[in-house]
Amino acid sequence: MSSNKGLLHNTWHLGMKEFHSLLGDWTMLFLIVFMFTISVYADARAKPESLHRASIAVADEDRSQLSARIIDALRPPQFITPQHVELADIDKSMDAGLHTFVLNIPPNFQRDVLAGRSPAVQLNVDATRQSQAQTGTGYIQNIVNDEIRAFMQRYRAAPAQPVNLVTRAMFNPNLNQSWFAAVTAIINNITMLGILLTGAALIREREHGTIEHLLVMPVTPLEIMLSKVWSMGVVVLLASTFSLQFVVKGALGVVVPGSILLFAMATLLYLFAAASIGIYMGTLARNMPQFGLMTILVLLPLQILSGALTPRESMPEVVRWLMSLAPTTHFVSLGQGVLFRGAGIEVVWPEFLMVALIGAAFFGLALQRLRSTIGNM
Incomplete structure (x- = not known):
């Protein structure tokens, strides 16, 4: 003791x-x-919890209603208000590090979408800004697809989804x-x-x-x-x-x-x-x-x-x-x-x-x- x-x-x-x-x-x-x-x-x-104030520019060669809708959807706080650049200035602005993303919408984009031709939209990414580049690419892809889908629903009926996936995030609902x-x-x-x-x-x-x-x-x-x-x-x-x-x-x-x-x-x-x-x-x-x-x-x-x-x-x-x-x-x-x-x-x-x-x-x-x-x- x-x-x-x-x-x-x-x-x-x-x-x-x-x-x-x-x-x-x-x-x-x-x-x-x-x-x-x-x-x-x-x-x-x-x-940041999500993409925040990423710099983006758009070379809009179509000047159509659909391209305007896509540009308008690239808004704060995820992106800084998009700047319009000419096609010939894309490489120059990327080399100077002025923009993390440059979206190139080709001519006749809206017409080809309505005709079902699946036109290609080019997205140039400055990969030296790794965190924004990786997250922002997915954001822009979803925005473009959503705007095209909403635009097409005005002209064609939306196909019914065979499965409705409901996501429930446990323990951290807002991720x-x-x-x-x-x-x-x-x-x-x-x-x-x-x-x-x-x-x-x-x-x-x-x-x-x-x-x-x-x-x-x-x-x-x-x-x-x-x-x-x-x-x-x-x-x-x-x-x-x-x-x-x-x-x-x-x-x-x-x-x-x-x-x-x-x-x-x-x-x-x-x-x-x-x-x-x-x-x-x-x-x-x-x-x-x-x-x-x-x-x-x-x-x-x-x-x-x-x-x-x-x-x-x-x-x-x-x-x-x-x-x-x-x-x-x-x-x-x-x-x-x-x-x-x-x-x-x-x-x-x-x-x-x-x-x-x-x-x-x-x-x-x-x-x-x-x-x-x-x-x-």
């Missing part, structure tokens, strides 16, 4: 020491605030990209700071020489490690909960149907695993620059291959198997299930269990490495 009381006492006070050290590190404090406020908001707003991007940013930032803060705390002890002070005190490597895990975990948990409540739900207006408390419990459990990885890396690195380079090599696959950015079903089987051994994969699945779909503990308990087991394994490896590192000092 007395040993357990001493363990809790030493872990508590060592953790409070970590809080004081963090409060004196203005760079790290700025990073935490930035990652869970400005960074989350910027990630959600970096890519807002910012909803997904904001929650994904929080999950990725939890991973990054969970690893970075604990590893940096251990490196800071070594660079400042305070690790030697700890060695002459009646504390064990387990107490040192637990103090860093719980203190830095609490910091990231509070910051992520604040970001989810006030940045995602407040500033961005994202609807989160799931339980914030359940996600906080999952985050606390995941931070146990992430902090253990950070301490293990901190024992391998000799200084902060080396730890920073190592962090890049670890974070990139954890974030890219975890399913947060790309569905795991589209990955090779070997990659999926390897990433199933990483706690990030299960935390991403858990977080998306809770926050996006409103899943309860009866649905996500396997992910809870996997995060706990993988976290315990990493904690054991980090503790063994920390003991051997301290023993060699």
Whole structure:
């Protein structure tokens, strides 16, 4: 009983020491605030939810009622008001980067459409503007087809559709990209700071020489490690909960149907695993620059291959198997299930269990490495 009381006492006070050290590190404090406020908001707003104010020009060689209807349909906010250009000036305007799209409507276009000849309409796209080029091509194609269909219905009866497809978008009815991007940013930032803060705390002890002070005190490597895990975990948990409540739900207006408390419990459990990885890396690195380079090599696959950015079903089987051994994969699945779909503990308990087991394994490896590192000092 007395040993357990001493363990809790030493872990508590060592953790409070970590809080004081963090409060004196203005760079790290700025990073935490930035990652869970400005960074989350910027990630959600970096890519527009749909095409917005794309530059387009039209070379109308037909000058007919149908071509006028098509030009009039290319309107804000998806497009800037179309500019009229001559056929000979298309290449010049594209080379100068004046327009992302240039639509060329050929002569006798309306007459050929009414005659059923299926005339070709040329769309020139500046593919260097990749995001607008890919999305805008589909927009323009749908607009042209819709206007032709509406125009033809004045002259011919519309054929009956054999099947009426009704689409229902679950969990994100308006298909807002910012909803997904904001929650994904929080999950990725939890991973990054969970690893970075604990590893940096251990490196800071070594660079400042305070690790030697700890060695002459009646504390064990387990107490040192637990103090860093719980203190830095609490910091990231509070910051992520604040970001989810006030940045995602407040500033961005994202609807989160799931339980914030359940996600906080999952985050606390995941931070146990992430902090253990950070301490293990901190024992391998000799200084902060080396730890920073190592962090890049670890974070990139954890974030890219975890399913947060790309569905795991589209990955090779070997990659999926390897990433199933990483706690990030299960935390991403858990977080998306809770926050996006409103899943309860009866649905996500396997992910809870996997995060706990993988976290315990990493904690054991980090503790063994920390003991051997301290023993060699």
